[in-house]
Amino acid sequence: MRPIDRASPNHGPRRDGAPIDMLLLHYTDMATAELALDRLCDPTAQVSAHYLIARDGRVFRLVSEQRRAWHAGRAWWAGESDINSRSIGIELDNPGHSHGYGDFPEAQLVALIALCRDILARCPIPPHRVLGHSDVAPDRKIDPGHRLDWRRLARAGIGVFPESPPPAELDEAAVAGNLARIGYRVGAPRFADPATRAALEAFRRHWTPDALGQPLHPRMAAMPAAVAELIPKAEKKLAPPRVNS
Numbered sequence: 239m240r241p242i243d244r245a246s247p248n249h250g251p252r253r254d255g256a257p258i259d260m261l262l263l264h265y266t267d268m269a270t271a272e273l274a275l276d277r278l279c280d281p282t283a284q285v286s287a288h289y290l291i292a293r294d295g296r297v298f299r300l301v302s303e304q305r306r307a308w309h310a311g312r313a314w315w316a317g318e319s320d321i322n323s324r325s326i327g328i329e330l331d332n333p334g335h336s337h338g339y340g341d342f343p344e345a346q347l348v349a350l351i352a353l354c355r356d357i358l359a360r361c362p363i364p365p366h367r368v369l370g371h372s373d374v375a376p377d378r379k380i381d382p383g384h385r386l387d388w389r390r391l392a393r394a395g396i397g398v399f400p401e402s403p404p405p406a407e408l409d410e411a412a413v414a415g416n417l418a419r420i421g422y423r424v425g426a427p428r429f430a431d432p433a434t435r436a437a438l439e440a441f442r443r444h445w446t447p448d449a450l451g452q453p454l455h456p457r458m459a460a461m462p463a464a465v466a467e468l469i470p471k472a473e474k475k476l477a478p479p480r481v482n483s
């Protein structure tokens with residue numbers, strides 16, 4: 239895979255020597271890849287990402303991985319709020335919920351898997367820190383949305399996805415506790431709390447997309463615990479960072 243260079247001016251230095259330890263996936267929410275590229279390269283738009291993958295599988299490189307691209311905006315994960323300083327951002331060309339949300343085509347997924355595997359081989363990003371924009375900004379973002387096949391990505395070594403956890407009792411405090419363990423910013427340990435509800439919706443978009451919008455049932459209630467359970471195991475699998483000689 240050879241990215242096509244399409245330099246964006248929208249970047250700055252990564253702050254405080256933060257390590258690159260997160261990979262964030264987005265959709266563009268624009269009608270065409272060309273429109274999205276124009277916007278991500280427009281100095282007045284003040285937005286960018288490191289890569290954009292078109293629906294036909296072409297990969298565009300907009301910002302050097304060494305630089306801080308401007309894709310996450312106001313965000314929070316596991317105690318960190320400067321997500322841009324420690325992440326690589328990939329935009330997936332998709333009309334999004336604004337222009338008729340569609341499936342991610344096979345060519346685009348194949349390119350995404352290849353690009354992610356390439357990044358993960360070079361950067362010390364643990365599997366559980368491969369996330370969607372909605373995970374780190376659940377109160378204001380829903381991208382990349384429920385159509386992204388996170389299970390398939392995990393089977394390709396990208397991110398974590400428990401296969402079939404046994405049903406669990408539906409306990410709001412336990413679910414909220416597990417969302418917090420995973421990294422979400424939650425409020426009070428009940429679903430009526432706006433922050434907790436937003437985190438739960440983001441979780442469902444990512445890990446139980448088939449049941450999005452339906453009442454939470456015991457099989458789905460088991461997923462937050464199952465994801466939280468994978469985090470320490472995933473960390474142990476993390477290979478040491480590659481040393482240049």
Ligand SMILES: [Zn+2]
Binds near residue numbers: 263264265309371
């Ligand atoms: Zn986004």
